[in-house]
Amino acid sequence: MIPAPFEYAVAESAEHALELLAESGDDAKLLAGGHSLLPMMKLRLAVPSVLIDIGPLTELAYIRTDGDDLVIGATTRHADVAGSERVRSEAPLLAYSAAQVGDPQIRHRGTIGGSLAHADPAADLPMALTALGGSVELMSPSGIRTVSADDFFAGYFETSLEPGELLSAVRVPRQPGADWGYQKFVRRANDWAIVGVAAVSGRVALANMGPTPVRAWAAEQALADGAGPAEAAELAADGTEPGEDIHADRAFRQHLARVLTRRALEHQRG
Amino acid sequence: MKVRLTVNGQDRSDDVEPRLLLVHYLRQHLGLRAANVGCDTTSCGACTVLLNGKSVKSCTVLTVQATGQDVTTAEGLAAEGDLHPVQRAFRAEHGLQCGFCTPGMVMAATGLLAENPHPTEKEVRAGLEGNFCRCTGYHNIVRAVLTAADAMASPSRADSGSPAIPTSTESAQ
C-alpha cells in the first residue's frame, strides 16, 4: 500500500525533465498522472529510485492541429481528451477510447502519454492509437523522433522508448466523418478489456490478444479485398496467441476477437 | 519535501516524504478521516476527494503532487455547519448504511454533478463506477444523487419533487 522510498524532483520544463532523466540513470521514472505508475509502486511491483514529475508542465498539455494531424501533449488528461470538441469531431475513436479508461476519478488524473508509455496491452489507448495509425513523439536531448504505433509497442509493458527519452506528444490523423467502431469486453465497468477491438478506416487493432496491441492483419486484408464485416471478422484472431487468465482461455479470447471485430466493423460502440 | 496546499479552504504547509499518499496526509497529518482506504488497487473510491474541484482517488495521488492545489474533503463540503445538498440527499434517501464508502461516494457525486448537473440514472451509475458499496446495492445512492441534482438545480424546490427513478416499491405496482 505504501510505495518504497524514492527521490522526487519536479521538472520545470520538458528539457529540464530530460536533464533530470539523464542525471538519474536507469532507475528513474517519469510521473505524469501517476495512475499507471503509482498503483504498481503501491504494490511494490515498481520500485524506481527517482520520480521526475512532469505533471505540472503545461507545455506538455495541449490539443492542437498540425496539418493533417491532431497533436495531443503527453500530459493531457484522459478526461480532457474525451471531452475535447476537437478530438470528438476529428478523431472520435480516440475521444471515445479515452472515455473508457478506468472511471471518472482515474480519467481526471491519468494522461495519454502516461498510458501509452505504460503499454498495457489490455488498455484502451494503445489499442486506439494502433487502430488510428497514430504515432508518438519521443523527445531526447538530440531532438524529437516520431515512432508509429505499430512500432512503438514492443512487448508486454515495453515500448521503444530509449533511456533518457520522454514521450512528449501523440499524433493521430484527422479523419472527421470516418466511420469507426469500438468494443471493450468487460465483466465490470472499470475493468481492463478481456478483449478489445478498435476499427477505423480499414485498420483493426485488438487489445489483450497478445503482449502488445495487435493488428488484425488477415481481417484488414480481407476488408481491403472487399469482404464485409462478418467475413473479415472471421479472420480477426488469425495469428494471435492470446494469454489465458481467470476471465478467458485462449479459445474464448479468439472467439471474442472475431465477434467483437465484426461488431466494431459494423461501427458499433460498446 | 515541502508542500503547500489548500485543504477545505485552509492553507497548509508541511514537510512530507515524497511517497506519502494524499489520503494518508489527510488522515494522519491533518486528522481528516472522512476519506477511507478500502483497497490497494485504486478500485474502490472510498478515498475520493476533490482536487481543484475534480474527483480523484487520493490513494493514488502523492501529497507532493497536490502542492499548490486545492483539496476538498467531505469535511469541507458543508458551508457553515449546514449540510451540502449532496449530503442532505444521502441522508434523506437512506443512501448509506455502514457509512464507510459514503464520504468517497459523496465527493464523487459532488464532482459528477459539477460536470453534469442533470444526469440520467444511467449517467449516475456510470459516474459512480469508481466507487464501490457493499451495503446499499447502490439503489438509494443513485436516488440520493438524483435528488441532490434536483435540489441543486432549483434550490427553492429542495424538498419537493421526486427523483427520476421511483422508490423501489412504487415501481413494482
Add this chain to the structure above:
Amino acid sequence: MAASFGDAGQFDPALFDGCEAVVTRTIENQRVAPAPMETRAAAAAWGKDPGKDPGKDGRLTAWIPNQGAQGTRAVMASMLGIDPALVRIITPDVGGAFGAKFGADPEHGLVCWVARQLGRPARWAETRAENMVAMTHGRAQRQTITIGGRRDGTVLAYRLEILQDSGAYPKFGAILPSLTILMTPGPYAFPRAEAAAVSVVTNTTPVGAYRGAGRPEATAAVERAIDLFAAEIGMDPADVRRKNLLPAFTEPHTTAFGAVYDSGDYTTALDRALAAAGYQDLREEQAKRRANGGAVQLGIGLASYVEITGGGSEAGRPQENATVEVHPDGSATILTGTSPHGQGHSTVWAMLASEELGIPVGKITVKWGDTDLIPQGGGTGGSRSLQQGGAAVQQASQELLEEARQRAAGELEANAADLVFDVGSSAFTVAGDPDASVPLARLAETERLFVRSVFSAPGATFPFGAHVAVVEVDTETGKVVLRRMVTVDDAGTLVNPLLAEGQRHGGIAQGAAQAFLEEVVYDADGNPLTTTFADYPFLSATEVPSFELADMATPTTYNPLGAKGIGEAGTIGATPAVQNAVVDAVSHLGVRHIDMPTSPQRVWRALNESRDAR
C-alpha cells in the same frame, strides 16, 4: 479431516420410485468473499494506572469493529487465557460485516497480546489483499441435487448431497451445511426429501458465515432443482412452483427436517412477484426474441424461498436485552445488546421507545457495543435484531411505563388503575381530572427511572418471498446483463419501511453478484488468484439496475412487533433467481444448467456444449 451431517449411507435407494421424470446434477455454490468495504482492524491498550490509561487495573480495552462486543469479549478472553471481567471490548463504527466480523480472529488476539508484551497501545489494520485471503470466505458448497416427480409437475422426491469446503480451519464453516440441511425443502411440500453433508478441510481460506450463512445454499439448490425438473417435463417453472409450494398457513408448520415455520403464504408471494414483473409480457417478449433469433436473448428467472432468522443468540435461546432509562430533563437512553453497523437501530429503537413513552426521537440516545456498559448481548447477525432487540426495547419501554405508573400514583395520590398515560404529552393524568398530571420525566427526579428487560422469542421466524430476475444474455459473447430484479420479501410487519428496503437492496445486490459475477479463485497449486478488487469482480453501480420491491407483510406471532428478520432475505432469493434467469435465456438452445458465476466464458461453453450435443 471431515465432519458429516445426516448420512448419505442412509439414503433411501427407493426414494425416486414411482417418479415419471428424474433429474440429477452436481452443481457448484461457489466460494465468494464477503469483502466489506472496511477491512479488519483493532486497537488495544492495557492499563494499570486508573485515570491514566484507557484500561484500568490491568484490564484490556480493545476497540474492534465487530458484530457483537459481548461475543468478541468471550473469544478474546479465551484466546488470551484471562477472565472476561478483565476485558472491555468497545465496538467503534463498523464498515460492513455480513457475517464475517463475529467474535474475534487470531489477528485481533495478536494485537492485544502485542500491546501487553510491549506495555504500549497497539493498533492494526489489514490491507485489502490481506483481507481477501485472511477474512473468512462464504458458501463453497458442491451440491448434488436429484429431483423427481410426475409429468403434471408434482414433485415426489428431492435429495440434496453437500460437500462443504470449510477451508483450512473448520471453525464455523464446517457447521454451515447443517443450516443448509435444515432448509432443504424450502417452501415446498415435497412428500419425500433427504439430505446429507460432508465437510472437508482444504488448504484455503477458512469458510464462515456470509449473509445467509448456509441458507442461501439450500435455496439455490432447490430452486435450481425445480427449474431442472420444469425443463425436463417441459412445464413453466412458475407453474411447477405453484404446484408444489406449501399452501398458506398461519399456525406453525413443522417440516420433515425439524424446522418450525411460523407463518407463510408462499403462493401469494410468488403471484405478487410475477404480477409486479409482468411475467406474461416478459414471456411474450422472450418468445418474440427467440423467433427473431437475435444475439441478445431474454431470460426470466424465478426463486421462491423461505429462510430462518433469529435462531438463537449467545444465551442459546432467541432473546435479547434492552435497558431503557428516562432522564429528568425529558431525554432517554436505550442500551441494546444488538450491534448495528448500518441497519439503523439508533433510529428504530428510538422510534419504538418514543411510541411508548412519548419522548421525541431526537431526545433518545441509543448505545451499544461497550461491554462495560452492556455486558450481555447477542450482537447483530442472522437477521435477529429487530425481532428480538427491537422487541426488547418495546418491552422495556412498556415495563418502564408500568414502573412509572406506580410512582405517578404516589405523586398524584391516586390509584394506579385510575391513571391514564398520554403519549402525546408524555404524562400521566388522573382519569377525569386533567389538572392532576405528572410528566414522565419528573418521575425520574428523585430516583433513577430505568428498566432492563429481556425479550425471549418462542423460536426462530421464517420470512419468505419470491424473486423474479430478468437478464439479457448475449449469445455471441456470453455476457450477462441484469435488467430487472423484482422481489417480494415478506418479513412480517415493517416497522421502518425505508430501512427495510435498504436491507433488501443490499441483499439483492450481493445475491445477484454471486450469481453472475463474483467468485474466489485458486489455481491448481492452491494459490489465490482473486486477491484484489481489480481481480475479484466486486460489483459496481453499473452492473445492477434499480430494484423493484413489491409489498407483502405476513406478521408473525412470535413477537409483539409481528416482525421477522429481513437482513439476509434479499441475498437468498436473488442468487437463484439470477442464475435461473441466465439458464432460461438460453434454454431454447438446449442449455439446462450453467454454474455460478455465470461468467461470459461459462455461458459460452454451455452454448457450445449444447450445440455440439444437438
